[in-house]
Amino acid sequence: MQPDKCDLIIKGSYILTQNEERELIEDGAVAVSGNYISAIGKQVDIAKEWIADETIDCGKSVILPGLINSHTHVPMTLMRGVADDLPLLEWLHNYMFPIESGLTKDLVELGARLGCAEMVASGTTAIFDGYMHEDVVGKAVDETGMKAVLGEGFFKFPSPFFKKAQDAWDAIEALHEQFAGHERIKTAVTPHAVFTTDPDQLAESMGLAERLGLLWQIHAAESVPETKLTLDTFGKRPIQILKEYGLLRERTRLHHCVDVTDEEISWIKESGAMIAHNPQSNLKLGSGICPLTKFVEAGITAGLGTDGAASNNNLDMLDEMRTAAMLQKGFLQDPEAMPAQAVLDMATLSGAEFLGFEDIGSLKAGMKADIIALDMDKMHLKPVYNPLSHVIYSAGGQDICLTVCDGEVIFRDGHFLTVDVETISREAEKAVEWALQRLENR
Ligand SMILES: [Zn+2]
Numbered sequence: 001m002q003p004d005k006c007d008l009i010i011k012g013s014y015i016l017t018q019n020e021e022r023e024l025i026e027d028g029a030v031a032v033s034g035n036y037i038s039a040i041g042k043q044v045d046i047a048k049e050w051i052a053d054e055t056i057d058c059g060k061s062v063i064l065p066g067l068i069n070s071h072t073h074v075p076m077t078l079m080r081g082v083a084d085d086l087p088l089l090e091w092l093h094n095y096m097f098p099i100e101s102g103l104t105k106d107l108v109e110l111g112a113r114l115g116c117a118e119m120v121a122s123g124t125t126a127i128f129d130g131y132m133h134e135d136v137v138g139k140a141v142d143e144t145g146m147k148a149v150l151g152e153g154f155f156k157f158p159s160p161f162f163k164k165a166q167d168a169w170d171a172i173e174a175l176h177e178q179f180a181g182h183e184r185i186k187t188a189v190t191p192h193a194v195f196t197t198d199p200d201q202l203a204e205s206m207g208l209a210e211r212l213g214l215l216w217q218i219h220a221a222e223s224v225p226e227t228k229l230t231l232d233t234f235g236k237r238p239i240q241i242l243k244e245y246g247l248l249r250e251r252t253r254l255h256h257c258v259d260v261t262d263e264e265i266s267w268i269k270e271s272g273a274m275i276a277h278n279p280q281s282n283l284k285l286g287s288g289i290c291p292l293t294k295f296v297e298a299g300i301t302a303g304l305g306t307d308g309a310a311s312n313n314n315l316d317m318l319d320e321m322r323t324a325a326m327l328q329k330g331f332l333q334d335p336e337a338m339p340a341q342a343v344l345d346m347a348t349l350s351g352a353e354f355l356g357f358e359d360i361g362s363l364k365a366g367m368k369a370d371i372i373a374l375d376m377d378k379m380h381l382k383p384v385y386n387p388l389s390h391v392i393y394s395a396g397g398q399d400i401c402l403t404v405c406d407g408e409v410i411f412r413d414g415h416f417l418t419v420d421v422e423t424i425s426r427e428a429e430k431a432v433e434w435a436l437q438r439l440e441n442r
Contacts, residue, residue, distance in 0.1 A: 001049075007407065008032040009052040011043050012061035012373050014387040018348045018362040022341060024387065030063065032369040035183075035407035039365050056412070058373040058402055062387045064344075065363050066125025066370035066405060067317040068351025070276035070303025071255045073131045074140070075103075075111030077118065078431045079310035082439070088223050088285045096310065098442035099435050100132070101160050107431060108133040112140035114428045115315055117419045120144060122316045122397025123372040125405040128253065128276070128305070128355050130190040130217060132161050134175055138185055145410040145418045147370070149355050150175065151190025151217055154205075156197045169208055176212050184406055186214075186356065188253070193219040194238040195229045199245050206247050215251050215356055218242075221264070222256040223287035239264040248273050253354060255305065257295070258288040265294055274301040274354050277346065279323045281307030289331045292324070293338065303354030304346040316397035318374075321347050325392055340392040373402035 008031070015028035017040065029046035031039040039046060076096075083095035108131065119127065126147035129137055134150040141148040152175050153159075154168035162168045172189055179185045189209040191197045197205075202218075209216040221227065221238045230238050239260055242248050248271035257268070257275045268275065277292050295302050304324055306315045321343045328338040352361030359368045374395055376382075381390050381399065403411035410418050 003049055003051045004038070006031040006033045006038050006050045006052050007054065008404075008409070009046060009050060009055045010058065010063060010371060010373065010402070010404070011055065012058040012063040013376065014062045015040065015363060016062060016064040016344065016388060016391065017364065018065050018344065019364050028063065030363060030369070030371060032371075032404070032407050035368055037363060037365055037367050037369050040363055056402060056409070058375070060375070060377040061401065062374045062376060062391060063363070064372055064374070064391065065348045065361055066372050066403065067123045067347045068303065068355060068361065069119065069124050069127040069305050069315065069317055070351050070354045071278050071305025071307055072115070072127050072129055072315060073308035074115035074127065074129050074137055074315075075108045075131050076308030076310045077115040077315070078107060078111035078428065079308070079435060080313050082310065082435050084284070084313070086285075087225065088287055089225055089229070091285060091311070094442070095439065099438045102434070102438045103132065103160055105133050105136055107434070109136035109140055110424070110427050110431065112137040113144070113419065113424045115309065116140050116144035116146055117416060117421050117424055118315050120146060120403045120405070120411045120416070120419070121400060122318065123374070123400040123403060124315065124317050125370040125372065125403060126351065126355055126357065126360060128188070128217065128303070130188075132159060134187070135178055138175070138179055141185060142182075143418060145405050145408050147184040147355075147357065147360070147405060149186045149188050149215060150179070151188040153190045153192050154197070155192050156201060172208060173212070176214065188215040188217050191218050193222070193226070194241050195226055195233065199234065199241055202242075202247055203245050206249070209251055215253055216247070216249070217253040217255065219256055220254040221259045222282070223285070224259050227259045237261075237264070239267065243267050255307075256282065256287070256290065258282055258290045260291065262294070265291075265298055265300070268295075269298045269300050274303065276303045276305045276354060277324060278305045278307040279327045280320055281311040283323070283327070284313070285311050289327060292328055293332065296342065301350050301353045302346055303351045304343070314397070317347055318391070318395050318397045318399070321392050340388050343392055344388065369404055369407040371402075371404040372400055374399050375401040
């Protein structure tokens with residue numbers, strides 16, 4: 001039988017397929033045709049059945065699905081390290097908001113380019129983002145070659161781009177139209193949080209999400225001080241407000257869910273809403289610890305996110321997976337909590353559900369070719385008993401040697417194929433002066 005032709009074959013010592021059986025293939029290969037995976041299996045079998053225009057042999061490596069970051073604010077890379085060691089509300093109101101009130105479209109785009117470069121170099125291929133001027137975030141995502149759900153954020157108080165929330169509706173529709181039919185980019189309706197909007201505004205924005213058929217994302221129950229604030233303002237807890245206004249729905253995506261009651265978890269379960277867990281951001285801002293295992297045991301889909309680079313302070317999903325696994329074990333004093341496989345599932349399969357992309361999150365014939373490889377030829381990754389263990393507990397984003405998104409090679413052996421990182425780095429350094437000036441004038 002004549003071998004079939006494909007565009008690309010990727011070879012590595014192990015493949016973590018993330019298929020239904022969570023199959024591990026040793027000496028494996030993935031054949032890619034266009035933006036799809038056409039076959040996956042042992043290298044000897046793929047070599048018999050497929051001839052490729054290009055073959056990338058990753059050598060001693062683990063190949064796995066591209067990682068999915070379920071919650072981030074990519075342009076906030078520009079604020080990385082500007083204010084640390086502060087509580088959430090002080091950090092937001094005294095540092096982030098004053099800096100952000102001076103943001104321009106060019107700066108948002110620069111921050112997004114920097115964040116996208118950082119992410120593809122550390123194995124992330126898809127993100128759920130929320131920020132201002134998502135039209136240019138989309139431009140950066142598109143040019144980098146990644147996938148995203150993008151949400152134009154709004155508040156009840158004026159932002160640099162909206163005098164009032166109603167002004168945001170037009171921008172949300174425009175963003176939706178800009179990326180309608182785009183293969184890699186979708187949009188979402190994005191109120192910032194319960195305490196920075198008002199319930200009527202939230203209900204109206206949900207109407208818009210229903211009308212346009214979009215996901216609806218919000219920061220919710222991130223910390224005890226946030227709960228106190230909504231109790232003082234509205235007499236109710238954040239999740240309670242969302243429930244009473246009919247905002248817990250299948251299209252709802254809740255970020256954080258740290259300060260939640262068992263009853264609130266049951267409401268989220270009944271509604272079909274999903275959550276994103278952001279352990280490093282919650283730890284750094286002293287927000288508390290999300291009772292993640294309760295969500296998982298209830299059968300609620302939980303994605304994993306870094307949050308913005310100003311509260312993390314990186315966008316490294318390998319680092320985040322390690323923290324997610326460790327944190328629940330310590331929190332519950334149970335080393336069996338959140339095992340490695342469950343954490344990888346969050347960053348791949350659950351992330352795909354969270355973003356609403358049906359054809360990513362696992363490596364199978366017919367799925368989109370979002371594929372990464374991790375270089376195992378390093379001292380801190382030897383010897384190998386179980387490659388999954390190394391992915392979760394020993395590796396970091398800097399070990400990624402290949403990133404392919406939608407069939408396109410976008411990062412390989414330290415080189416960016418779609419991004420001019422030298423220019424981005426130079427421009428990002430210049431942003432420091434601007435941000436410090438904003439804080440001086442606050
Ligand atoms: Zn956030």
